[in-house]
Amino acid sequence: MPKFYARRRLSILGALTALIASVAVLNGPTASAALPTPVSAATARTYLASLTVATENRTGYSRDLFPTWITISGTCNTREYILKRDGTNVVTDSACASTSGSWYSPYDGATWTAASDLDIDHLVPLAEAWDSGASAWTTARRQSFANDVTRPQLLAVTDNVNQSKGDQDPATWMPSLTSYRCTYVRAWVQVKYYYGLSVDSAEKSALTNYLANC
Numbered sequence: 001m002p003k004f005y006a007r008r009r010l011s012i013l014g015a016l017t018a019l020i021a022s023v024a025v026l027n028g029p030t031a032s033a034a035l036p037t038p039v040s041a042a043t044a045r046t047y048l049a050s051l052t053v054a055t056e057n058r059t060g061y062s063r064d065l066f067p068t069w070i071t072i073s074g075t076c077n078t079r080e081y082i083l084k085r086d087g088t089n090v091v092t093d094s095a096c097a098s099t100s101g102s103w104y105s106p107y108d109g110a111t112w113t114a115a116s117d118l119d120i121d122h123l124v125p126l127a128e129a130w131d132s133g134a135s136a137w138t139t140a141r142r143q144s145f146a147n148d149v150t151r152p153q154l155l156a157v158t159d160n161v162n163q164s165k166g167d168q169d170p171a172t173w174m175p176s177l178t179s180y181r182c183t184y185v186r187a188w189v190q191v192k193y194y195y196g197l198s199v200d201s202a203e204k205s206a207l208t209n210y211l212a213n214c
Helices: 003-027 041-050 078-086 126-131 139-146 159-165 178-194 201-212
Strands: 071-073 087-092 098-105 110-112 118-122 154-158
Touching: 041 178, 041 201, 071 078, 078 087, 078 098, 078 118, 078 154, 098 154, 118 159, 126 139, 154 159, 178 201
Parallel strands: none
Antiparallel strands: 087 098, 098 110, 118 154
């Protein structure tokens, strides 16, 4: 085959490949959550074994003791930063508020196109952190915990699902989407380990059982 025709054929094939890829994007999932990848199940099991088991104590808790949201980048606060991170085709205004986009909630498998339908979940809830050691922290450390975009701690999810979860730990609440549960418990253990938080006995038992199936 002459070189001219070979090059033209490759060019046509390249264009077709690009077209197919674009169609796949358009017809694929409208959005995907971008939680920082948690540690492996094996590492999570090792971390869990090292956590202190203790009875929880909520005495003195107030959400105000965990300042949110702080500026993360430019004009974007923590909520706006996570919405941009977790969404697809997110458009923001000059104040970094999301004006359009698509968000997939991995807790329940729902997809939303309005930022107002989403909460930013603290995977390990603030009250749970207080109960398991954060009561002894400085306000600065509690602020870092409440706005941690580095660890797998913050995630955009369906608002009423987040509200249903409340401050529950894995002994009493888990994502309804079972395919996400392994990711959830790995992230939970990683966050607790990183911050030196304890677990109660029911929580440790639930985490152990879920991790055994990861």
